Amino acid sequence: MLDIEEKKDSNTVVNHGTSVNAPSKVFIAAGWIALGVGFIAFLIGLYNAEMQLNEKGYYLTVLLYGLFASVSLQKSVRDRLEGIAVTDMYFGICWFALISAIALLVVGLFNADLELSEKGFYGMSYTLVMFASIAVQKNVRDAQ
Template sequence: MTNDHEGLFDKEKQNVPKPKMERKDGEPTSAFKGASVAALIIGISAYLIGLFNAAMELNEKGYYFAILIFGLYASVSLQKAVRDKEEGIPVTNIYYGISWVAIIISILLMGIGLYNAGSIVLSEKGFYAMAFVLSIFAAITVQKNVRDTQKAREAD
């Protein structure tokens, strides 16, 4: 009789799901990583879909596309430079300064372009501005998540 009960307990132990890979100390949660990537995809997609459907000349579309790519690169570069400096990794002052100048220029170019765009209605200007800001912020967050995950896994 005791053998039947022991077999029952053994079966229960076998059906217990294995724990997921534990999150390392300092590593962002999967939910935060997913939300960051989703925000990046949504921001870039919305911006590009709006640009594709916009009633503007091809050179104007190229201008706004180039600003988006420039802004994304500048934001990731700035995040990396700031983080490297904070962690004591050598960063030249020129690269650090260029990173700041690049992000400021991309934001100014976007603002100036939208301000001077006569063919775009005000609500559309707001749409492009918000999609641009969302994309830049999400790119910074995704870069930070990648860096935090890598650092947490290397600590072990």
């Protein structure tokens, strides 16, 4: 019988009876690079933007809230797939947090006095950061 967590070979990890291929070093690096590029691009965009400080704080807070929400939701989904107990209440809160973080960004950008290209930049860098944070969290968990 397999333990809770054991390594079968150098590329396969068994978590709670589920066999998972360990991510390659290139995929791990790509995830971290995408996260860093998206996050730094978003911050540089905020730094260079001609908006009030409270608006910059709003977008930074929405970014951080979205990061937490996406990682928390990904962990909850993965826990459920591996048979680890996750309450329906927490799972629902994770979904609500992610949806509300995205909605806050969309509403903020819709109401912002920015060029359409700037709005697109913030939307795309936010999307990159959300995707990369999920990939990094998955890679970290798969490597354990």
